[in-house]
Amino acid sequence: MANYKxxxxxDGTEYKGWQYQPDQRTIQETIHRALQVITKKNPKIYGAGRTDAGVHALGQVANFHTKLSIPPDSMKKAINSLLPPDIRILKCEIVEERFNSRFHSKGKVYEYRIYRGEIVSPFHYRYVAHVTNSLDIIAIKEASKFLLGEKDFSSFTSDSSWKSKVRKIEIIEVNEEEEMLYFKIRGNGFLKYMVRIMVGTLLEVGKGKISTEDFGKIVEAKDRTLAGPTAPPQGLFLLRVLY
Amino acid sequence: MANYKxxxxxDGTEYKGWQYQPDQRTIQETIHRALQVITKKNPKIYGAGRTDAGVHALGQVANFHTKLSIPPDSMKKAINSLLPPDIRILKCEIVEERFNSRFHSKGKVYEYRIYRGEIVSPFHYRYVAHVTNSLDIIAIKEASKFLLGEKDFSSFTSDSSWKSKVRKIEIIEVNEEEEMLYFKIRGNGFLKYMVRIMVGTLLEVGKGKISTEDFGKIVEAKDRTLAGPTAPPQGLFLLRVLY
Structure with a gap:
């Protein structure tokens, strides 16, 4: 069996997220249909991360197994020819049979994009959150440091299962470029809504509604009810998956 | 009566062009509905140019008259609050009552955007034409000079009416930037499909299907059947209207 990575x-705008859901248009299901046509089988697709409805990806990773032996570049063209233009296979490789894009991932890099100008361009509204409040960027940067390291991130997820909420955030960068504000976050794994709740809570710090000190306490508290709102999906991009 | 400019x-993707058409979703009709709500009247909207279905604008201009006296900035906010996010009023001004955005226009600047790479990004496919043939850019630039000046552009329009086809092209620039190719065209007026047929025919020159010399003859011939195909709408942007 060949394993294709x-x-x-x-562009996640028109999809209910990555993960297959009955009677919903999802990214995984759309790719699955293309692979059914090519392989005439029903290959299981393993995705590195389950992006939410409306969230975008520049470098999501997935893999599937097939008995077909098609050169990777031909496979890429075949899949792209069957996909709608808002999903593109950028790269296709044959990898070790035991490689699993989800379980072998060492981490992910996300970016969250905020537009702070008056009018969101008709060409950008699908790809930014719009925040018009004045923001204390220094306070945001200071507070963001409380997120670094290996911690229990229960305050920053909607997942209330018994599973471990311990993850490691390795890098968090806050950058202003003209009217844009970018959050770049690298970690070894992410809980459901984790990036969006982190950004939503850091924005409360920027607006002066939560102090930097209290932000640190929210991280420690492991209590979702203390954190801020979940930032909207359209500002979030999965930049890449690390192996 | 106040005259608002x-x-x-x-983003023209979801619209059947600027101009009102019965039972079609157009830009003019969408703005008209917003103005009906604000003015509680039925104001006539004059648009500077009739962009085709799927064509975009960064600086279309329109005007309408109303007895209301709302400060321009409040008018802008009111209209934007009623429009879908793919149409934005960037600027609103009160101008002389006799100003007409169509009849007083001295010219327009259009840009046509072509992507030449292998895979069109899911974030760009609505805004570029995709051309993968290798192109002789020097030949395109040379041929484009035949379009400059005041001429009868009958070869470059689908409009077969008796009306004058004489227009003046003042600037035509061809620029490469990495995998993008941009055509920028300024003229005192444009016929139906004129920019798209010009670009479509210049691309035939780039592909070596029409010689530079023959391109000059096509301009002189005033015969649409000799020119190349109409380039697709999604690459075309109305950049600005000149007054």
């Missing part, structure tokens, strides 16, 4: 970009 | 940006 796919690097995928998508 | 609007500068408008739109």
């Amino acid at each position: 796919l690097t995928i970009a998508y | 609007l500068t408008i940006a739109y």
Whole structure:
């Protein structure tokens, strides 16, 4: 069996997220249909991360097994020819049979994009959150440091299962470029809504509604009810998956 | 009567062009509905140019008259609050009552965007034409000079009416930037499909299907059947209207 690794970009606007859901248009299901046509089988697709509805990807990774032996570049063209233009396979490689894009991932890099100008361009509204409040960027940067390291991130997820909420955030960068504000976050794994709740809570710090000190306490508290709102999906991009 | 001048940006993907058409979703009709709500009247909207279905604008201009006296900035906010996010009023001004955005226009600047790489990004496919043939850019630049000046552009329009086809092209620039190719065209007026047929025919020159010399003859011939195909709408942007 050949194991094909796919690097995928998508505009998530028109999809209910990555993960297969009955009667919903999802990224995984759309790619699955293309693979059914090519392989005439029903290959299981393993995705590195489950992006939410409306969230985008510049470098999602997935893999699937098939008995077919098609050169990777031909496979890429075949899949792209069957996909809608808002999903593109950027790269296709044959990898070790035991490689699993989810379990072998060492981490992920996300970016969250905020537009702070008056009018969101008709060409950008699908790809930014719009925040018009004045923001204390220094306070945001200071507070963001409380997120670094290996911690229990229960305050920053909607997942209330018994599973471990311990993850390690390795890098968090806050950058202003003209009217844009970018959060770049690298970690070894992410809980459901984790990036969006982190950004939503850091924005409360920027607006002066939560002090930097209290932000640190929210991290320690492991209590979702203390953190800020979940930032909207359209500002979030999965930049890449690390192996 | 106050005369409001609007500068408008739109993503034309979801619209059947600028101009009102019965039972079609158009830009003019969408703005008209917003103005009906604000003015409680039925104001006529004059647009500077009739962009085709799928064509975009960064600086379309329109005007309308109303007895209301709302400060321009409040008018802008009111209209934007009623428009979908793919149409934005960038600027609103009160101008002389006799100003007409169409009849007083001295010219327009259009840009046509072509992507030449292998895979069109899911974030760009709505805004570029995709051309993968290798192109002789020097030949395109040379041929484009035949379009400059005041001429009868019958070879470059689908409009077969008796009306004058004489227009003046003042600037035509061809620029490469990495995998993008941009055509920028300024003229005192444009016929139906004129920019798209010009670009479509210049691309035939780039592909070596029409010689530079023959391109000059096509301009002189005033015969649409000799020119190349109409380039697709999604690469075309109305950049600005000149007054």
